[in-house]
Amino acid sequence: MSKIEPRTLSGFMELMPNEQVLFNYVKEQITSTYEQYGFYPLDTPVIEDGAVLLAKAGGETEKQIYRAYHNNPVDENLVLRFDLTVPLAKYVAKNYNSLSFPFRRYQVGKVYRGERPQKGRFREFYQCDIDIIGDGALSIINDAEIPSIIYSIFKKLGFHAFKIQINNRKILSGLLFGLNIEESRHSDVLHILDKIKKIGPEKTKDELLSFIDSKAVNLILNLVSSQESTDNKIAYLKSLSVDNELYNLGTTEIEEVVRCIRLFGVPDEYFEIDFSIVRGLDYYTGTVYETFITGHEEIGSVCSGGRYENLAGYYTDKKLPGVGISIGLTRLFDKLKDIFETKKNTVDDVLIVSADSCYESCLTIAASARSVGLNAEVYVEDARLKSKLKRASKLGIPFVIIIGEDERKSAKVILKDMFKNEQYTLELQSALEKIKNNKKI
């Protein structure tokens, strides 16, 4: 029979078993932190009604949509989700009367985008989102909690140096009003500032000068390029005494956010104010976040988000302000898997093998190992002892318990430490204890 080549589509991540263990470990650090902060899991369908999910989409988003059908592509308007925010909006609007607000949810799931295939671009990728949704109003303290969650996660993942950059969209918007810059040009200014790290301050200045007077340009550039301390940046904001309500609200908010971030226990070296951060022009209205791993800034922000006025305006009249972040796990893993401090890449704590072909005692030993909380495999295939030990090496299993005739007679086991390449003859309980203690370290 002719064979079909077993391919996996490009742009779709599929990991080897040891990598998958590490991936799941990283995912687990993220979700357990979300739960520590009292977020509830949500799992929405991958397929949704296009009429619902694309209510808001347009332009670039719409072009990237994957569509699905069962019988007929023309009659069925089914789409694969392209993010976890629109499904959240649908869910909250749909279940408004049953939910307790603020609604704190996390969702970790795959989303689909028809990206052009190129290295490091994924068409199927995990997003790990949290959002806090208020009913009508939502305290600014929530905006300060988010960075403390980001801090906890990246610390847990073993990153020693990273920076959470914070801004408040109201500040720049208010400043532009305060400087009497025509409202129709505001988005142009923000677009230009959004690129400042890419094109540099000189080019930014030139572009701004084409439609704003130099005094205003200098003021804006002074602000967004400031290298001062967090507190000095806030003091500077206040010193400008801009006569605009939005500006003053933004200033008050960022000051309160910084005060509370510190109360949440985030050390100053892990966050900073960066007035150049804009992010999605239409969506965020207050605090915004980006996160950069020190020394790996080239991969871009690994965790971003912000505050929005209204989550679900397309579905409901209820005003639902929120704040949230997203971690693009697939890309993060792809780029940084080699530098995660942890090297967890095996499921098994112990492999149990027979020195001969007598498996009975192996099965009961495995049951004992599992009953004390260890993950254990019994090697039951016919093979030489050497091949059995090779399996442990290949899978990275730290210990092997070996049973032969002598051990069965003496009611002991041989415990082989694969990393130290040492072996001991012990009673079973002592061997299991040793494996357990090793696991705790």
Add this chain to the structure above:
Amino acid sequence: MSKIEPRTLSGFMELMPNEQVLFNYVKEQITSTYEQYGFYPLDTPVIEDGAVLLAKAGGETEKQIYRAYHNNPVDENLVLRFDLTVPLAKYVAKNYNSLSFPFRRYQVGKVYRGERPQKGRFREFYQCDIDIIGDGALSIINDAEIPSIIYSIFKKLGFHAFKIQINNRKILSGLLFGLNIEESRHSDVLHILDKIKKIGPEKTKDELLSFIDSKAVNLILNLVSSQESTDNKIAYLKSLSVDNELYNLGTTEIEEVVRCIRLFGVPDEYFEIDFSIVRGLDYYTGTVYETFITGHEEIGSVCSGGRYENLAGYYTDKKLPGVGISIGLTRLFDKLKDIFETKKNTVDDVLIVSADSCYESCLTIAASARSVGLNAEVYVEDARLKSKLKRASKLGIPFVIIIGEDERKSAKVILKDMFKNEQYTLELQSALEKIKNNKKI
């Protein structure tokens, strides 16, 4: 602005937050058991190349396929996975040279089938699969390990009575050869026997008599209807002294499987031999399994699978025998969520609230709670104390820590036990200790 109704497609499960917590708890019991037995996680794409995934499909399967496209449904041959077995076959064939055999993998993921919409039928549902794949050969002991895994899972989920039914396809096939029944009619016999529980022994007998002589029919029906003990059933198999190699091999195998199931520690009341179990005619070749929850037999088998000769014949010349099972989690949860013994349905261990509007101490208390391993939410919205407590009730949070002016002065906290409706004034550490101890129970 006119609003779009926020709908979710029928046949797609979307749970409320407390249900989702329970669902995730059940999922976690399954995956942690799989890991206890040394299975490695696998996560294959939801979308695959149709030319690869549908290599083997046909008939009913093909009709249920969901297809996907990005630009053009005609040019793109993309399909959503309809099970986790074909992706496994592709994966093992693709990575044959890198994997360590026996390859033990688990996969928990959503699959898609265009089922006719009706209550209890899902178009998107979770399968939780394990398979053990051998390279050329695979010990029969693996067939005995599978029921011990099923036993562990359903025990953990709080089911007190359930039955794992075991058969070996070789027995009946061999018997039919031994009885000199034409090979072309074997599948007819198996089809008829597969329905015996539905149509009853009388009707089964009538159907068989239409093409087999009565002596043979009686022998077959005696076997498949036997109500004897496991050991008597095996003794009966041997006593028949059928002159057929396949029959004798099946008999030897099921005897060895039963012997090892007991070594794995599965009590006799949790498994039985049922010679009428056939399952998927083309696929399984040896041991087969079904699992029924006592008192809920009407929902069908909640965990099924078996032994197959060759996993990936469409993709590779390598012979890859395997054994595996699948739990249909979405359906299981839908049918049985009310009877899971555990009532885990909340993420938070404690809600921390301010009796006034002073949140500083709440934030530091939350940090302390999290540092000792508790999940904690701070209620930071403006609301009366009554509303804050109501949130704890609604979400099922067992404890509330309340801080007011008195507590701040005395460096104590009020701990409210929501289930007992009692409250105590304590030092923070004692309060956290109390919450932790409660969690352990």
